[in-house]
Structure formats: structure tokens, C-alpha cells
Amino acid sequence: MVRVTLPGRTVLAITLAGAALVPAAPAFAADPPARADLRADVNRDGAVDVTGDTDNAGEDGWTTRRGAVFLPNIDDDTKRCKSTGPDGKPLPDAKLARCNDAADTKVNGTADAADLARLRTVPMPELRGGATGTVKVTGTGAKYTRLFVKRATGWTAVTPTTRLSAAELRAGVELGIEGTDVVRDRAVWDGTAVVELKVSPGGGAEASTDRVTLHAAPLLTHHHLQQARQVLVTELRGDDPYVRAQRNFVKTLETEVKRAGVTAPLVKFTKGDDIWAQDFLEPGYVTMAGPGGTPQGMRVMIRSAQPDRTAGRQVFEKLRGRDVGAVQVALGRGDESSTLDSMGNLETIPAYEHGGRSYPAGRIIMGEQKDIGFKPAKAMRTLLASQGMQDPLLLDTSWLHVGHVDEFVQFLPADTPRGWRIAIADPAAGMRLLKDAKAAGHGGTRMFSVKGGKDLPAPKETIDQVLASRAIREDNALAARRIAANLEILKRETGVTDAEVVRVPALFTRGSEEERGDGARTPRLTRLGASVEVPEAVREYGQQRDLKEPAAGTVMTSAYIPGAVNGVVLGKDRYLAPKQWGPVIGGKDIFTEAVNAAYREAGMRVSYIDDYETYHLGMGEVHCGTNTLRDISAPWWKR
Known part of the structure; x- marks a missing residue:
């Protein structure tokens, strides 16, 4: 056979059998035109793959386990946000909250722009000189995000007029995205951001488009399987006896925190006199995959939804800074139910799976006053539920005068398949301790071993008197019933068994408030049926508790002996509890011994x-x- 190339698109093949015309590819045939290809860190390994296909699958969707994540960039890396205006007066709450790194079009802070989630375009080396590209966020997400493009001069905010040049597209473009806020209401914005790349090759060729879906990192609250890194507390200023006692508390706290291995210094709130550091804020966090897949992100302080609680402003004035953001919701009602909006009424169950549902970052619990239909502020519940990760579970705290879940339940790290246990206040165990002491002949022993002083006389009641008190018996029977009902909810929701419940001896007593002549409400503790006015100093510095008014015919209680479950988990095996000041028999505080035994187990x-x-x-x-x-540092997207 002889093969002869002819002009045009054919060759002549001559064989013994004759000749035939065969189609042939022209010598100048071009490769298929390049297509736009935008990538993000879909597999959350901390890098954007533009040479392989590891970030291709699932780029058009998002789940808690796969899909690109970006941060709401609401910290203040350069501490530029002010708390006062030009006139030196404090800024209004709303204006104070609006300032953060996402409030401008600059990339603030470090040169590596760590708060930006990266996107990259796959290089298109064959593009002609007239090619151009555009990039934008489409849909609702455009209102809550900002795109940047990295150029030789640094990071530049993308605007509707931004164009990517042919040279940039040939080399591959690096982009960054930040959120301008956390997700607050999924009905308004669910956190999704769809980024679109459009490339026009020029020369009359058809433009191509690619899109990738990202999602704002969920705002999460801490649970006790996460190691304590730093402790926060209010430290009062002044020189009266109560202030000195409170500063001594802070000094002792400092010692105990260091002893537990928490090396960072205490964060001390010194502005104002709100001593309830648990109540006016809740520490949270947002993270995405950083280099090597290790989570990186920022802490986000959540201010309580209490309009008259000025201490909450400190989440912006004192805590906001580099890698620390802060948020507030529409501040709440300021009525008799506002104690439910204190953040001591928010705790987090550690990670679990049960009944076909998974909570890899844990699940929030909050108290509601079910008897009369009061719940925590709707704006706060909406914010927390809208993260899609820690769906708040409401427990009934109607029977508590303060009404916070931390008064009767907590979660402890445990060397078990689940990894944690529930610790629960046990009034029946508390009453049993007293009955056993009486049976052993110690009924005449004083109930409280605390030493009194001039302004604060020591309680004088004995074990016999406590056991003879109908009010104490009824109060603790009530507490036991209500705690048992809440425990059943927790067991049903989590799958926890009785063997995983730590029962901690406790006692409760009814509390009340009385109207004084000046219209102020004075907290009172009930002891043996007699109402004892809380000392003036405690009223002055503890007034922010906003105690609930009981519904008609109901009894509300608080801790009679210091509530041991209302303590701080400082490590996997370290716990800081309030000193019990219980009856001392044979040289030992019987409540301290019982609490030790419960936690030791x-x-x-x-x-x-x-x-x-x-x-x-x-x-x-x-x-x-x-x-x-x-x-x-643990990724919430893995379990």
C-alpha cells in the first residue's frame, strides 16, 4: 500500500485492490476550548486541590462532614474598634456591636489572611490574550459575604467591576471569602454562599461558568470534653468587707486554676459590679480547616439577651480582639422572665449519637419556666438553632427561683465508650445523709459549719431541726421530682443509662423576694420556714440575678447547702466545687465526704x-x- 497526502482533508490509499478516499484530521486541529474550573477546600484538608480531583466531588452541595467552610470574620485583629464615640461617651449597644474586621473592605490583621477561606481557579494556560473572567457570590449569600482576589499588590475586595485578566487566568487565581456575620436566622440566610466563576475566552468563543458552594462555619458553644484553657471572673473594686471577700475568692480561684494545670492567667472583668461572669456571656467558637486540616478560627463571645445588663458590653469592650469576636442578638424583654436569658441557663451536652440523630459538636440545653410558659428570648433560641448543629433542648426549671440549668445538672468527662457522664443534683441523697447522721446520734450537730461574723451571723439550725422542718422536706421532695423528670428527658434524648449518671448529694430551700419601702426587691432565703434577708452587700453585688416571681400557688427553690454540681470542670479529672460547709461529724464534713465519693467514682x-x-x-x-x-482544636466535622 502507498499512502499519499493530498491537499485538504483526505489521503489517497492505493492498494492492489484499488484506491479509496479516507477522512483525515487536519494538521492545524485545536484542543477543546478551556472550561472555567473553580475549586474550594471541599474535603476540608486545609488545601485547595487544582491538580487532582479530591475537591471536585460534592462541590455543589454541603453537609456537616463535607463541603467548603468559611469564617464569619467578626474579630478585631488590629484592635481598631472603639467603645466610646468622639465625645467620649459610650457607644450605643448596636453601634458597639457593628464594628469588626468584616465591617470594612480590607483584609485586616496578619499578612497570611488566615481568616479568609481560600478558593482557586484551575490554571488555563491555553487562553488567548483577550480572555477575561469575573467572579461573584450569587443569591442571598452575597449580602452576608465578601470576596477578595489576591494580586501582586495584596488582597483586593471583589466588586461588580472586577475583572480577572487572561494572564491571571492562565496562571490560576487565588481568591478569599469571609462572612460578614454569623448565621442568625436560617429563614433569612442559612449560611450558604455560592461562588461563581465565569470565563470569556475571547475570539467569539462561548463563555464557560463554574460554581462551588461554601457554608459559614457554625457558631458553637463549649462542652466539658474540651479542655479548659482560661478562666474568666469578675473582680470587684473597693474596700468594704464584701469586696475584700470577693477578691479573696478570685485569689483562691487563681490558685486552684493553676493547680489544675490551666496556665493562662485569669481574665478579670473589672468594669462594673456584676459578679455573675457565667451569666452575662457565653463563650463560643467558629472554625474551618486550616493548614494540614487542623481547625483554625476564632472565639466568639455571645452576649446575654438582657437589655439592662450592661456587663454584657464587655464582650466587645474587653474581649473582642485578635481571633476573638463577639455577637449580640436583639436584646430581650427585661421582664420577670429575663433570668432565663442569663447564660448560666445554657449548658452543652458533649457529642453523642442516638435515635438516628448525631450531634458531633454536642447539644445545647436551656431551661424554660414551663409552668407559666416563659422561654429564653426567641432571638437567642433562633440564633442557636440556626447553626444547624446543637439544636437546643429545653428542660423545665420552673421549680428554681433563679431558673438556670447549671443549678442541678452538668456533664463530666469519662473513660467510657460514650466519653462522658451526667452529674445530677440528688436531694434524696442529701436528706439521707442527714437521716443517717441523726440515726447515729448526731441530730444535735449544727447543719452548717460556716463561721459567722458581725454582719453575717452563722446559721444555727441543727440536723434535727432541719429534718423536723416540713418546708425543707417538701422543698426537697419537689426538687427531687422535678430533677427526676428532667433526667428522664436527658436519658430519652441521649440514650444515657442510670449507670452513666453521677448522683451528687444536694439540698434545696424555697427562696423569695420582698418589696422594700423604696420599691426595690430584696432577695430572701428561707431557712426552717423563716425568711432571712440576704445581707446588703450580697444584694448590692448580686442584684443582677433578676430572680423570677413564682406563679400563684407554686414554690421555687435554690440551693440550701452550696450546690456541688454548680462547679467548674477544669480538666479530664479535675473539678472545682463550692465549699460545702455541711455538718462536721468526727472531724469530717459529711457533705464534703459524700461529694468526694460521688466524683471519685x-x-x-x-x-x-x-x-x-x-x-x-x-x-x-x-x-x-x-x-x-x-x-x-478538635474538628466539629469529624466524630
């Missing part, structure tokens, strides 16, 4: 701090007076 070592005068008499304990920043 759970693998925890207990230390104690005296909060009797400073917090307990104000119907709170050491947990109510402190807060914790916890480790955020």
Missing part, C-alpha cells in the same frame, strides 16, 4: 473554694461566678 478529683458569702447567699455558686474558654 466518676474519676474526678475535687477541690473546693469558699463561695458562701460571695455567691451562695446570692443564690449562685462558683460556676455562676466564673466562665471558661475551652480548647477548639
Whole structure:
């Protein structure tokens, strides 16, 4: 056979059998035109793959386990946000909250722009010189995000007039995206941002488009399997006896925190006199995959939804800064139910799976006053539920005068398949301790071993008197019933069994408030049926508790002996509890011994701090007076 090339598109093949014309490809045939290809870190390994296909699958959707994530960039890396105006007066709450790094079009902070989630275009080396590209966020997400393009001069905000040049597209373009806010209401914005790349090759060729879906990192709250990294507390200024006692509490707290291995210094709130550091804020966090897939992100302080609680402004004035953001919702009602909006009424169950539902970052619990239909502020519940990760579970705290879940339940790290246990206040165990002491001939022993003073006389009741008190018996029977009902909800929702419940001895007593001549409400503690006015100093510094008014015919209680479950988990095996000041028999405090035994069985070592005068008499304990920043290095997208 002889093959002869002919002009045009054929060759002549001559064989013994004759000749035939065969189609042939022209010598100048071009490759298929390049297509736009935009990539993001879909597999969350901390890098954007533009050479392989690891970030291709699933780029058009998003789940908690796969899909690109970006941060709401609401910290203040350069501390440029002010708390006062040009006139030196404090900024209004709304204006104070609006300032953050996403409030301008600059990339603030470090040169590596760590708060930006990266996107990249796959290089298109064959593009002609006249090619151009555009990039934008489409849909609702455009209102809540900002795109940047990285150029030789640095990061530049993308606008409707931004064009990507042919040279940039040939080399591949690096982009960054930030959120301008957290997700607040999924009905308004669910956190989705769809980024679109459009490339026009020029020369009359058809433009091509590619899109990738990203999602705002969910705002999450801490649970006790996350190691404590820093402790927060209010430190009062002044020189009266109560202030000195409170500062001594802070000093002791500092010692105990270091002893537990938490090395960072205490964060001390010194502005104002709100001693309830647990209540006016809730520490949260947002993270995305950083280099090597290790989570990186920022802490986000959530201000309580209490309009008259000025201490909450400190989340912006003191805490907001580099890698620390802060948010507030529409501040709430300011009525008799506002105690439910304190953040001591928000705790988090550690990660679990049960009944076909998974909570890899844990699940929030909050208290509601079910008897009369009061719930925490709707704006706060909407914010928390809209994250799509920690769906708040409401427990009934109608029976508590303060009404916070931290008064009767907590979650402890445990060396078990689940990884945690529930610790629950047990009034029946508390009453049993007293009955056993009486049976052993110690009924005449004083109930409280705390030493009194000139302004704060020591309680005088004995074990016999406590057991003879109908009010105490009824109050603790009520508490036991209500706690048992809440525990059943927790067991049903989580799958926890009785073997995973740590029962901690406790006692409760009814509390009340009385109207004074000046119209102010005075908290009172009930002891043996007699109402005892809380000392003036405790009223002055503890007034922000906003105690609930009981519904007609109902009884509300608070801790009679300092509530041991209302303490602080400082480590996997370290727990800080309020000093019990219980009856001392044979040289030992019987409540302290029982609390030690309960936590020891759970693998925890207990230390104690005296909060009797400073917090307990104000119907709170050491947990109510402190807060914790916890480790955020574990990826919430893995379980």
C-alpha cells in the first residue's frame, strides 16, 4: 500500500485492490476550548486541590462532614474598634456591636489572611490574550459575604467591576471569602454562599461558568470534653468587707486554676459590679480547616439577651480582639422572665449519637419556666438553632427561683465508650445523709459549719431541726421530682443509662423576694420556714440575678447547702466545687465526704473554694461566678 497526502482533508490509499478516499484530521486541529474550573477546600484538608480531583466531588452541595467552610470574620485583629464615640461617651449597644474586621473592605490583621477561606481557579494556560473572567457570590449569600482576589499588590475586595485578566487566568487565581456575620436566622440566610466563576475566552468563543458552594462555619458553644484553657471572673473594686471577700475568692480561684494545670492567667472583668461572669456571656467558637486540616478560627463571645445588663458590653469592650469576636442578638424583654436569658441557663451536652440523630459538636440545653410558659428570648433560641448543629433542648426549671440549668445538672468527662457522664443534683441523697447522721446520734450537730461574723451571723439550725422542718422536706421532695423528670428527658434524648449518671448529694430551700419601702426587691432565703434577708452587700453585688416571681400557688427553690454540681470542670479529672460547709461529724464534713465519693467514682478529683458569702447567699455558686474558654482544636466535622 502507498499512502499519499493530498491537499485538504483526505489521503489517497492505493492498494492492489484499488484506491479509496479516507477522512483525515487536519494538521492545524485545536484542543477543546478551556472550561472555567473553580475549586474550594471541599474535603476540608486545609488545601485547595487544582491538580487532582479530591475537591471536585460534592462541590455543589454541603453537609456537616463535607463541603467548603468559611469564617464569619467578626474579630478585631488590629484592635481598631472603639467603645466610646468622639465625645467620649459610650457607644450605643448596636453601634458597639457593628464594628469588626468584616465591617470594612480590607483584609485586616496578619499578612497570611488566615481568616479568609481560600478558593482557586484551575490554571488555563491555553487562553488567548483577550480572555477575561469575573467572579461573584450569587443569591442571598452575597449580602452576608465578601470576596477578595489576591494580586501582586495584596488582597483586593471583589466588586461588580472586577475583572480577572487572561494572564491571571492562565496562571490560576487565588481568591478569599469571609462572612460578614454569623448565621442568625436560617429563614433569612442559612449560611450558604455560592461562588461563581465565569470565563470569556475571547475570539467569539462561548463563555464557560463554574460554581462551588461554601457554608459559614457554625457558631458553637463549649462542652466539658474540651479542655479548659482560661478562666474568666469578675473582680470587684473597693474596700468594704464584701469586696475584700470577693477578691479573696478570685485569689483562691487563681490558685486552684493553676493547680489544675490551666496556665493562662485569669481574665478579670473589672468594669462594673456584676459578679455573675457565667451569666452575662457565653463563650463560643467558629472554625474551618486550616493548614494540614487542623481547625483554625476564632472565639466568639455571645452576649446575654438582657437589655439592662450592661456587663454584657464587655464582650466587645474587653474581649473582642485578635481571633476573638463577639455577637449580640436583639436584646430581650427585661421582664420577670429575663433570668432565663442569663447564660448560666445554657449548658452543652458533649457529642453523642442516638435515635438516628448525631450531634458531633454536642447539644445545647436551656431551661424554660414551663409552668407559666416563659422561654429564653426567641432571638437567642433562633440564633442557636440556626447553626444547624446543637439544636437546643429545653428542660423545665420552673421549680428554681433563679431558673438556670447549671443549678442541678452538668456533664463530666469519662473513660467510657460514650466519653462522658451526667452529674445530677440528688436531694434524696442529701436528706439521707442527714437521716443517717441523726440515726447515729448526731441530730444535735449544727447543719452548717460556716463561721459567722458581725454582719453575717452563722446559721444555727441543727440536723434535727432541719429534718423536723416540713418546708425543707417538701422543698426537697419537689426538687427531687422535678430533677427526676428532667433526667428522664436527658436519658430519652441521649440514650444515657442510670449507670452513666453521677448522683451528687444536694439540698434545696424555697427562696423569695420582698418589696422594700423604696420599691426595690430584696432577695430572701428561707431557712426552717423563716425568711432571712440576704445581707446588703450580697444584694448590692448580686442584684443582677433578676430572680423570677413564682406563679400563684407554686414554690421555687435554690440551693440550701452550696450546690456541688454548680462547679467548674477544669480538666479530664479535675473539678472545682463550692465549699460545702455541711455538718462536721468526727472531724469530717459529711457533705464534703459524700461529694468526694460521688466524683471519685466518676474519676474526678475535687477541690473546693469558699463561695458562701460571695455567691451562695446570692443564690449562685462558683460556676455562676466564673466562665471558661475551652480548647477548639478538635474538628466539629469529624466524630
